Amino acid sequence: MPISSSSGRRRAPAGWIALALLLAGCAAPTAAPETGPVPAGPPAAPTAQAAAAAAAAQGAQPAQGAQQGAPVRAARQQEQRQAAQARRDLAAHQSLAVAQRWGLAAAPLPAPPAPAVKPALVEQPGVKTRPGLPPVVYRVPTAARVVFLTVDDGAEKDPEFRRMAGELGVPLSAFLSDYLARSDYGYFRALRDQGAGIQNHTLTHPDLRRLDAAGQRREICGQQDRLEAEFGVRPTLFRPPYGEYTDATLTVARECGITALPLWNEEAFPDRMEWRYADQKLHPGDIILTHFRGAGDWKGTMPEMLRRVLDTVTAQGFALARLEDYL
Numbered sequence: 615m616p617i618s619s620s621s622g623r624r625r626a627p628a629g630w631i632a633l634a635l636l637l638a639g640c641a642a643p644t645a646a647p648e649t650g651p652v653p654a655g656p657p658a659a660p661t662a663q664a665a666a667a668a669a670a671a672q673g674a675q676p677a678q679g680a681q682q683g684a685p686v687r688a689a690r691q692q693e694q695r696q697a698a699q700a701r702r703d704l705a706a707h708q709s710l711a712v713a714q715r716w717g718l719a720a721a722p723l724p725a726p727p728a729p730a731v732k733p734a735l736v737e738q739p740g741v742k743t744r745p746g747l748p749p750v751v752y753r754v755p756t757a758a759r760v761v762f763l764t765v766d767d768g769a770e771k772d773p774e775f776r777r778m779a780g781e782l783g784v785p786l787s788a789f790l791s792d793y794l795a796r797s798d799y800g801y802f803r804a805l806r807d808q809g810a811g812i813q814n815h816t817l818t819h820p821d822l823r824r825l826d827a828a829g830q831r832r833e834i835c836g837q838q839d840r841l842e843a844e845f846g847v848r849p850t851l852f853r854p855p856y857g858e859y860t861d862a863t864l865t866v867a868r869e870c871g872i873t874a875l876p877l878w879n880e881e882a883f884p885d886r887m888e889w890r891y892a893d894q895k896l897h898p899g900d901i902i903l904t905h906f907r908g909a910g911d912w913k914g915t916m917p918e919m920l921r922r923v924l925d926t927v928t929a930q931g932f933a934l935a936r937l938e939d940y941l
């Protein structure tokens with residue numbers, strides 16, 4: 615603050631400037647209305663007033679607290695607790711109202727806070743590792759009741775889906791293949807702006823098993839470059855088309871800056887869920903696959919698909935979380 619920084623060299627003038635600002639009301643926002651420094655005592659010498667002004671400008675919280683006394687503080691804390699509860703009630707009410715507007719059976723459960731440290735991707739059911747190479751992940755290692763929604767390819771760019779995902783605050787990751795997404799990357803930038811992750815799904819969606827290492831590098835690094843140019847950030851996650859890959863895929867992916875290859879355990883459609891395991895249940899950390907597809911490609915719309923995903927996830931006691939918070 616210019617006033618404080620100059621006060622060491624030119625104390626008296628700075629003090630008067632501070633006082634003038636204070637009297638003009640410039641410092642008022644930093645002081646609580648009922649405990650402003652002006653009525654605090656008799657007129658004082660300029661240096662004392664300058665000190666009071668400087669204290670007010672810095673927000674003299676301890677002095678104000680001491681003046682209020684315990685009953686005032688308790689009443690204020692009670693007010694703050696009631697206000698916080700009212701905000702939570704309002705948020706719950708609003709989230710139920712939004713859920714009902716989109717035809718959901720219940721409001722989606724909120725995701726727990728992101729883990730402070732991402733889970734270690736060591737070999738275990740759901741995680742395949744090779745020394746020095748990015749792991750392949752079907753299920754993220756976590757005990758939290760969270761699952762992850764991943765949406766592939768990028769052909770359909772449905773504004774209703776974007777609006778629904780935005781209003782409901784649905785975390786999702788889009789794995790984009792350039793040949794399908796490039797007709798309107800702006801759609802996916804808008805999705806990104808409302809929280810979606812943008813990740814790599816190759817330039818032209820080939821079966822990578824049919825390409826040599828150089829061909830795979832063109833597909834993976836090429837889409838890294840495209841996405842970086844379109845979104846300003848180089849992805850860290852790569853999903854091979856059809857879930858098919860070779861040893862070379864892992865090496866090339868690492869060279870292109872990829873740290874993990876998320877696959878999936880469930881696939882969502884507008885009219886059904888497909889399950890990898892016979893129990894037909896979600897498990898903590900499961901990755902759900904779906905696609906940017908229109909009503910011409912499958913039996914329903916993207917909002918219908920998202921409704922099915924959210925109702926399934928909520929009914930089984932899970933929350934959707936951001937994949938990028940965990941991988």
Ligand SMILES: [Zn+2]
Pocket residue numbers: 766767815819855856
């Ligand atoms: Zn695909």
